[in-house]
Amino acid sequence: MVTIIDNEVAQTCGMCGRESYLELTDSELEAYKGYLAGGQLIQECLPSLNKCEREFLKSGYCTDCQEMLFGNGESERIK
Ligand SMILES: [Zn+2]
Secondary structure (H helix, E strand, O other), X not given: OOEEEOOEEEEEOOOOOOEEEEEOXXXXXXXXXXXXXXXXXXXXXXXXXXXXXXXXXXXXXXXXXXXXXXXXXXXXXXX
16 A cells, blocks of 8 residues: 655555655656556656656565566665
């Protein structure tokens, strides 16, 4: 389940249960809300984020689990 506090998106990883955070800019947050409302692809809503960051917003998988699952666990922004 996604939690948004101010501009920070928190998600609990479905694989390992760890909670991770990603701070979005105002415009990214607007775009993310548009994505959550449905009907758009996340890569079209948030082109400023990398694959790992978009996957985190979509599925909640943490960087470690993404690295294990898809080999793309790199993000400077996910804490
Ligand atoms: Zn994880």
